[in-house]
Amino acid sequence: MKITSMDIFQLQWFGLMPAWHPVVIRVNTDSGISGFGEAGLAYGSGQLGAVGSLKDLSQKIIGWDPMRTEAIWDHLYQDTFWGKGGGVVFYSAVSAIDTALWxxxxxxxxxxxxxxxGGQTRSRIRAYASQLQFGWEDHVKFLTTPDEYANAATKAVSEGYTAVKVDPFMIQEDGQLGIHDKQLLSQSEMGLFFDRVAAIRKAVGDTTDIILECHARLNVNSAIQFADKVKALNIYYMEEPNSPKNPELTKRIGAKTSIPLASGERLTTRYGFRPFLKNRSLSVVQPDLGICGGITEGKKISDMAATEDVSVQFHVCGSPIATAAALQLEAVIPNALIHEHHEISLKTPNIDSGEYRHEPKNGWFEIPNRPGIGQELSESAIEQAKIETIQ
Structure with a gap:
């Protein structure tokens, strides 16, 4: 069996978020079997870079046997020059290819x-309702008041979720997106952000886990400030409290708080995670299988984490292809903690882009048992996409 071509789909789902642009690929073979993978840059800036990298890397694998996933991954690492220094754009392309090959x-x-x-260690996994600052509905809202945050959390819990995640810093009091890299928080800011989280805790009670999302909007000083402020709210873990560029700074935050720290959605390969595991600054690593290097590398990162008693929660924010890939690896690794069910996954255009509808029930995901990753793009998504084919 040989790889014959690659289709690159830029999915067209306007109106879900200010910038939402998933990039999905289909690797085709001479046997008629095709595989899907996703480059994990559906948000932020960089999707066109992923498309460009996919065009380049596809030329490196056409004619190869798709069963040789390890050899192909190593080929892209060793023989592209940038594999040994590439960041999220380069490795989003590697990730998409690797997932498609699996x-x-x-x-x-x-x-x-x-x-x-290696087979299942579990047949289902608990899920959490992610990014409540955008509401928990079929359309995006920018929530501002503590009552709105409480209502979103209450809705998620009413659907069976026993864990929720919120970024109380992202949206300002006037409804606008806030700035990054907060220095010291003013008392006014501290009060607004705290009140949002406190309102959620009051609404959902003591038995629901709350994950505090920071999106690296804080630095060491403000992260320590806020961790101390919310300590009494029993935070499950604190995600991306600062930029992941300096593991020693993350370790410094961890030394000042008993709240477990998590990070990893912007990190690539086992080499990017190694410093955080070596200094044990994180209790939870969050590789994105659309960025870290795909399923091949995600498994290695997870095994490395297990040697340090570090849990794994895959970052999932993309199309149903991204969700499907994460569920496959979550089924295998013993240290999988919980599955991220992003609010974008509630949106009808997102759901409809997958051939199969697969969603949590009562806050739990059943692991699908269809061949491969268990998901493909729907015909409607393919028809609406911008498509480029590399042969």
């Missing part, structure tokens, strides 16, 4: 990918 491999053997990675 999808092909599972379809060839007619088994879910998890069977090829």
């Amino acid at each position: 999808d092909i491999k599972g379809k060839y053997f007619k088994v879910p990918v998890y069977q090829l990675l």
